[in-house]
């Protein structure tokens with residue numbers, strides 16, 4: 001059976017750190033579905049449509065990567081597609097505590113769901129979508145932080 005992982009996130013915007021996680025995740029999974037979510041507690045800066053379009057273009061030559069958007073609970077999306085694995089990244093202990101809480105709650109909602117964490121590659125550890133957005137808002141050049 002094909003091993004499929006869901007990589008959910010806001011991706012506002014999709015950074016080199018996210019890209020690296022997908023590439024490395026493909027060594028573990030046959031297919032990765034990048035799911036751009038509407039996060040109710042975060043007002044988006046880049047639109048969902050633009051975000052999905054740019055990530056789709058980025059992986060257009062890679063048939064193992066799909067890009068979708070969703071506005072349901074992540075566990076419900078995983079159940080709907082019969083997906084057993086979530087892929088998430090860890091940059092630091094703050095991410096760890098946050099991700100641990102979400103993963104435990106998700107598993108309560110969907111028992112068979114395993115969250116697989118990859119540590120961020122050192123060179124991308126300090127890239128955060130929040131800071132990239134702030135730079136863009138202030139007219140700065142964000143090209144070194146996002147995949148070309």
Ligand code: ADP
Nearest residue numbers: 009010011012017018088089090095120124127
């Ligand atoms: P969310 O709003 O769900 O936290 P993000 O788009 O901020 O969505 O992040 C999605 C996932 O990518 C999270 O697991 C996060 O820890 C991870 N991530 C964020 N930035 C990086 C990075 N620079 N390197 C690797 N993983 C990252």
